Amino acid sequence: MAGSVNQTITPPRWLLAELTYSCPLQCPYCANPIDFASIKNELGTEDWLRVLTEARAMGAVQLGFSGGEPLTRQDLPVLVKHARQLGYFSNLITSGYGMTEAKIVELKEAGLDHIQVSIQSPEKTLNDELAGTESFEHKKEVARLVKKHGYPMVLCVVVHRKNIHQIREILEMATELGADYLEVANTQYYGWAHLNRDQLLPTKEQFEEAEAITQAYKETVKGKMKIYYVVPDFYEDRPKACMNGWGTTFLTIAPDGAALPCHSARELPGLVCPNVKDMSIYDIWHHSEAFNHFRGYEWMKEPCRSCPEKTKDFGGCHCQAYLLTGDMHNTDPACSLSPDRERVYEAIFKARNDSESGNVKPLVFRNPKNSKMLA
Amino acid sequence: MKIQHESVNMALDPTKILNFSPALRLQWEETQKKHVILYPEGIVELNVPSTEILKLCDGEHNAEQILVELEAKFNQTGLKNDIYGFLEVAIENGWIS
Numbered sequence: 243m244a245g246s247v248n249q250t251i252t253p254p255r256w257l258l259a260e261l262t263y264s265c266p267l268q269c270p271y272c273a274n275p276i277d278f279a280s281i282k283n284e285l286g287t288e289d290w291l292r293v294l295t296e297a298r299a300m301g302a303v304q305l306g307f308s309g310g311e312p313l314t315r316q317d318l319p320v321l322v323k324h325a326r327q328l329g330y331f332s333n334l335i336t337s338g339y340g341m342t343e344a345k346i347v348e349l350k351e352a353g354l355d356h357i358q359v360s361i362q363s364p365e366k367t368l369n370d371e372l373a374g375t376e377s378f379e380h381k382k383e384v385a386r387l388v389k390k391h392g393y394p395m396v397l398c399v400v401v402h403r404k405n406i407h408q409i410r411e412i413l414e415m416a417t418e419l420g421a422d423y424l425e426v427a428n429t430q431y432y433g434w435a436h437l438n439r440d441q442l443l444p445t446k447e448q449f450e451e452a453e454a455i456t457q458a459y460k461e462t463v464k465g466k467m468k469i470y471y472v473v474p475d476f477y478e479d480r481p482k483a484c485m486n487g488w489g490t491t492f493l494t495i496a497p498d499g500a501a502l503p504c505h506s507a508r509e510l511p512g513l514v515c516p517n518v519k520d521m522s523i524y525d526i527w528h529h530s531e532a533f534n535h536f537r538g539y540e541w542m543k544e545p546c547r548s549c550p551e552k553t554k555d556f557g558g559c560h561c562q563a564y565l566l567t568g569d570m571h572n573t574d575p576a577c578s579l580s581p582d583r584e585r586v587y588e589a590i591f592k593a594r595n596d597s598e599s600g601n602v603k604p605l606v607f608r609n610p611k612n613s614k615m616l617a
Numbered sequence: 618m619k620i621q622h623e624s625v626n627m628a629l630d631p632t633k634i635l636n637f638s639p640a641l642r643l644q645w646e647e648t649q650k651k652h653v654i655l656y657p658e659g660i661v662e663l664n665v666p667s668t669e670i671l672k673l674c675d676g677e678h679n680a681e682q683i684l685v686e687l688e689a690k691f692n693q694t695g696l697k698n699d700i701y702g703f704l705e706v707a708i709e710n711g712w713i714s
Contacts, residue, residue: 253648255660301648304660331642331655355642356657394640396657422640423657465711470658 251528251537253301254493257330258505259290261318262310262497266339268374268607269362271400271435271442274310275508279613285499287317289518291324293495296523298328302493305330310497313340319352326353333358333396338384339377346384346391357388358396358425363404364411372404374607385419397421401452402429402442403597409452413459413469421467426456428474431589432506432561434608437616441603443593446477476586480551481558481574488536488556493527501526503533506561510570536560543571545579629705631680635673635713643671654712661712670703674713680704 263278275281285293294305305325312318313336325332334349338359346357361381362372369378388395397416401409409426416424428449431439444452453471460469475482485492485504494502499518502508508515516530527533535541539552546557557563558574566575566585573580596603606612637643642655643663652668654661663671669690673683684700707713 301646303646303653303655304658329644333657355655356640358657392639394657425658465709468711 252490254297254491254523254527255302256304256306256492257294257297257302258306258308258492258494259293259312259321260308260310260494260496260505261290261312261315261321264314265309265311265337265608266314266375267311267337267377268609269372269400269434270438270605270607271402271429271433272608273430273433273435273505274608275433275506276437277613277617278310278608279610280617281496281498283499284497285495285518287320289499290317290321293499293518293523294321294325294328294330297493298330300524300527303329303331305332306335307332308335311337311339313345319348322349322352322354326355331355335398336360336384337373337377338381339375341380341384341387343387343391346387346393350391350393354393356394356396358398359385359388360398360400361385361415362400364399364408364415368405368408374609382419385421389420394422395420396423396425398425398427400427400429401444402435403444403448403593404442406444406448406452409455410459413456416467416469417463423468423470425470425472427470427472430472430474431476432509432565434606436565438605439589440593440596441605443476443589444474445594445597446590449474449477475559475562475574475576476590478576479578481555481562481576483555484559484561484574488560489527489533490537493523501530501532503536504561507532509561510564513570541571543573545581546573549579629680629701629708631684631701634676634679635683635704636676637671637674637713638711641712643668666699667703670700671707671712674704674707 262284263274263281312334322332332354333356334354335358359381361369363369366378370376385395385397397419399412429435429442435442456469456471489503492504494505495518496502496508500508500515501518502515507513513532513535515532516526542557546552558576560570562576563572563574564570567582572582575582575585643652646653652663669687670683673686680701684697687700688694688696
């Protein structure tokens with residue numbers, strides 16, 4: 243497939259610019275790769291400007307500046323300004339750490355459209371423990387300042403076994419802070435979250451209770467706050483249509499310039515991700531082996547290949563298939579039709595064992611020291 | 618012109634001046650040859666009539682005036698249900714107020 247021009251390839255719509263793997267926080271569910279500390283050679287400003295220009299020309303319009311912590315990049319306002327001139331709708335995905343009111347104003351003037359602030363827990367002690375830094379009060383202050391300066395404010399809380407019992411408080415905190423959008427993101431088990439899965443995966447009862455509370459709350463804030471509830475798929479019967487289909491909509495550029503069809507794709511062994519230093523965005527999107535690898539249905543094994551639902555979920559998530567079965571071409575075991583469905587039950591069983599044992603495993607925090615040790 | 622919308626029960630005051638939300642953006646996308654609404658985490662693709670209506674939510678027109686202006690522009694009558702229906706959807710979605 244590599245090298246062929248497929249006329250049915252749709253243009254990218256969303257660009258996720260992971261500007262850096264540097265982060266002052268150490269969240270144990272971080273989606274960055276485990277070996278982030280060994281990935282050097284961050285792209286320079288000129289390369290990023292070119293990436294933004296090329297992706298926009300192809301049709302990308304939603305842009306996320308992410309990381310790591312994107313605020314650690316000194317050239318952020320330059321990139322934001324360029325993005326605005328090109329017509330992107332740009333979002334800063336930040337922990338809030340290192341944000342000041344002056345920076346919020348500067349970025350607004352540069353043309354940033356909205357800011358997403360993450361908070362780990364509505365309770366200071368747990369927030370600071372999960373973040374690995376004392377950051378709670380500052381995050382709340384940043385959320386207020388974002389509102390004050392007229393940005394739509396998106397609050398993001400990643401949910402897992404350590405904070406799922408606080409779901410009511412999470413929702414109330416979002417209201418108190420005046421969030422326009424709340425993303426309640428059940429942890430997706432890739433990267434560091436996969437490593438800490440036994441310690442983070444909630445039970446089915448916990449999931450169901452949290453979901454019911456969130457759905458009921460949604461009704462009460464209709465018209466004031468929009469809640470995005472990101473479902474976990476360990477307790478579902480069918481997998482998610484990952485990335486809306488591989489190489490159809492989403493393009494992630496990692497800090498070193500690696501172009502990824504999804505932000506976890508560099509975990510996949512055998513998938514050679516192209517780099518923006520070597521290829522144009524156009525060639526990456528249309529001609530690279532990585533982006534063509536899971537396009538269409540040819541790559542599928544059974545039971546996906548003959549399944550009528552393949553056009554809906556595209557076989558699910560390839561990173562999850564790899565992490566749970568060792569082969570990225572297998573059906574995502576989040577599907578109950580997967581012959582490897584057992585792997586999901588094992589994961590649930592192990593997590594429950596961990597929570598019920600008197601000897602809970604400690605979380606492995608996402609920091610350069612652990613990254614180097616584990617890589 | 619035909620506008621597709623879900624049925625909702627949101628009262629529309631036809632005399633109230635309408636504004637497109639300052640938190641969102643309405644823009645032309647060359648690659649899609651369409652106008653879109655951009656908002657945090659989302660894109661809504663618009664057809665031509667919807668775009669024409671939203672462009673008139675400019676802080677100077679109310680629903681009655683939008684109706685008059687578009688019926689004149691498209692040289693058609695009987696657009697009231699379609700236009701008011703779409704405006705109700707737009708209010709419900711927070712695109713205009």
